Structures are given as structure tokens and as C-alpha cells.
Amino acid sequence: MSLVGTPNGIGTRADPHAQAREARRQPLLLHSTGLFREVFEIVFAHREIRTVVEVGVESGQVSGLYAELGATAVHCVEPHPTEELRATLAEHDALHLVERPSPAALAELPAADLYVLDGDHNYATVRAELDWILAHAPEAVVVFHDLLWPWGRRDLYYQPSQLGEEDQLPSTEDGPTIWHDELTPTGFVGCGAFRCAETAGGEGNGVLTAVEDALADDDESWHLELVPAVFGLGVLVPRRGTAADGLVRALRPYSRSSLLAAMENNRLALYTQVLHLQYEAAAHADRLAGTVSTQQAEIAALRDKLDWVIAGHAEQVARLRETNRRLTEQLAEEQRVGQLLRALASTAAATVQRRFRS
Numbered sequence: 001m002s003l004v005g006t007p008n009g010i011g012t013r014a015d016p017h018a019q020a021r022e023a024r025r026q027p028l029l030l031h032s033t034g035l036f037r038e039v040f041e042i043v044f045a046h047r048e049i050r051t052v053v054e055v056g057v058e059s060g061q062v063s064g065l066y067a068e069l070g071a072t073a074v075h076c077v078e079p080h081p082t083e084e085l086r087a088t089l090a091e092h093d094a095l096h097l098v099e100r101p102s103p104a105a106l107a108e109l110p111a112a113d114l115y116v117l118d119g120d121h122n123y124a125t126v127r128a129e130l131d132w133i134l135a136h137a138p139e140a141v142v143v144f145h146d147l148l149w150p151w152g153r154r155d156l157y158y159q160p161s162q163l164g165e166e167d168q169l170p171s172t173e174d175g176p177t178i179w180h181d182e183l184t185p186t187g188f189v190g191c192g193a194f195r196c197a198e199t200a201g202g203e204g205n206g207v208l209t210a211v212e213d214a215l216a217d218d219d220e221s222w223h224l225e226l227v228p229a230v231f232g233l234g235v236l237v238p239r240r241g242t243a244a245d246g247l248v249r250a251l252r253p254y255s256r257s258s259l260l261a262a263m264e265n266n267r268l269a270l271y272t273q274v275l276h277l278q279y280e281a282a283a284h285a286d287r288l289a290g291t292v293s294t295q296q297a298e299i300a301a302l303r304d305k306l307d308w309v310i311a312g313h314a315e316q317v318a319r320l321r322e323t324n325r326r327l328t329e330q331l332a333e334e335q336r337v338g339q340l341l342r343a344l345a346s347t348a349a350a351t352v353q354r355r356f357r358s
């Protein structure tokens, strides 16, 4: 019997740790759109995709994937490129860095066959991006990341934000958690990289809400499949395009998978529990450090006191030694005088005896 079609990294009798090795090679929180390679393969298999606009590139690890699958030009829109990203993109002729924020950058690029939107995860940005694409590249397939929890119904704002105040909801450094509905410093926080809206839901809030609103006027022309894994990946397919039905059908095993949805919820529950425990551990370490430094200060104060007492005793001992030395000398002197007196007395007695005898 052979295990046909299993992913790489399965443990064998000879190498039972292969799967564990593969698991620990991954970051603790998987978040990249690169994990959806098989979904992109389906998109490329059903549509002729030559030009890609990738919004929100981060390390650039995914950009090469589009070229590998057949794209001849990939425009990588990233307003804050790292040196690592520049180096990665420089290795491929098909990859072009666009060092500008979206949505403004979209209008400066040729209309693309595929847009991958994974930049600033908030209503204003995603709504403006999608409005522009629907108006200027209506035949394109659009892939969205983060359509599910936590940013599907709650805005995230990268810092410093490119948005005007009118496009931002009141926001906070605290973050959401699976374990209750309030925001908390032990939740999904940006540590300075991003802030999130203080409230979830309602109008004008979140990535999925932006997509729904942008499509609301012309719902019949588009089909949205949502893969419920790794924060939720949406694939928007224009119905009138070639092979639209085939593409949607091929995506269904992913978008309709209750197994994927359950695993995603479980992953988020476990990860936010880890965040909570990390926070608690750090707070405990802080409390411990506080106790240690208080105790060190007390020990230092006791040492000073001890030194002072020892110094006081040393003076006393020196005085006593001096007194002892003087008394010893005095005693010796008195003993010497006593001996002299005894000697004188015996001499005198002898003299008196001699006188009386003579």
C-alpha cells in the first residue's frame, strides 16, 4: 500500500520525525498568501494571466510565485520596502517594485489580469482599491487576503497611516482575541506597526465589508469565493469572463470546506491563547524583576549598615586594645616598683640586723 497524494514531510518508519521537523520549520503564526499556492495554480490554470499587481508585498516571498505560474510582469506595490525585499525582487526580471502606497499607485500601472490585495487592511483603502479595479480593469480576477477574523469586520491601520482622519475610525494599540469580544493588550496587537478600530462591525468597518459594499451595485456581474483558511482568502471572478464557471467550480472544494474553517478557528483560538500566555509570562517576569531589584536595594542597605556597625566596632576594639596596652604597661611598672621595694626592704632589714648584732 502506498499513501498517494500525501503532502511532503510525512513521517516514515525510518524517519518518524519528518513531520515534526516540517512543522517546526514554519513560523508559529502562518499568515502569508504564499500558502495559497494551490489556489493560485487553479486561477492561473483557468485564466490567461500575464500581468499581476500585488499590493502589500512585505518580504517578497510570494511575488516570484506569480512569475513561476506564468506571469510576465508582476508589479509589487509596497510603500515601505526592506533591503530584503529589494534584493528578492532584483533577482527576477519579471518583478518590479512600486514604492508607493495603494490605491494611488494603481492608476500609475497598466491594467492587470490579476490583482492581489494584501496591503492596508481597512475599509477606506480596500474600498478605493476595488472601486478603481472594477472601473478600470473589469475583466481582472481579484484576490483579497484577510476577509475573515480579525480584519474582515474591523479596520486595521498601518502606522504611520496614509489615510486622512475622515477615513479612519477611532483606533487603539490594543488588539482582538478569540476569547472574548473586547480588545485587550494581550490580543492581536501591532506593537507599533499597526492600530485597529476600537469597535468591530457596523458600517464602513473592515475588509469584507468594503468588498461587499463595492460589489453591492453590481452584484450579478461578480462571483466571490472565500477560502476560510489563514485569515480568509477571497477570489473575485467576473462572471462574464472566459472560464468563469470552471474556475468557480474548481475553487469550491476549498471555499466550501468545513474542515478548513474548523482548523482556521482552532488555529486562531490556539494562537491568541499563546499570545495571552506570553503576555502573562512577560508580566510575571516584570513583577519578578521588580521584586529582585527591591530585594537587591534592601541587601545593599543592610550591607551599608553592617559596614557602619563593623567600622564602629573596629574603633571600639582599637580603643580597648590601647587601654589594655596601657594597663599592661602600668601593671608591669607596678610589678617592677614592687620588686624594687621588696629588694629595698630586705636590704634594710639585713642592715638593721647587722647593726643590732654588732
Ligand SMILES: C[S@@+](CC[C@H](N)C(=O)[O-])C[C@H]1O[C@@H](n2cnc3c(N)ncnc32)[C@H](O)[C@@H]1O
Pocket: 031, 032, 033, 034, 055, 056, 057, 058, 059, 060, 061, 062, 077, 078, 079, 080, 100, 101, 102, 103, 118, 119, 120, 125, 158, 162
Ligand atoms: C500582511 S503584509 C503583506 C504580506 C504579503 N502579501 C505576504 O503574503 O507575504 C501587508 C503589507 O502591506 C504593506 N502596506 C501597508 N499599507 C499599504 C498600502 N497603502 N499600499 C501597499 N502596501 C501597503 C505593509 O508595509 C506590509 O508590508
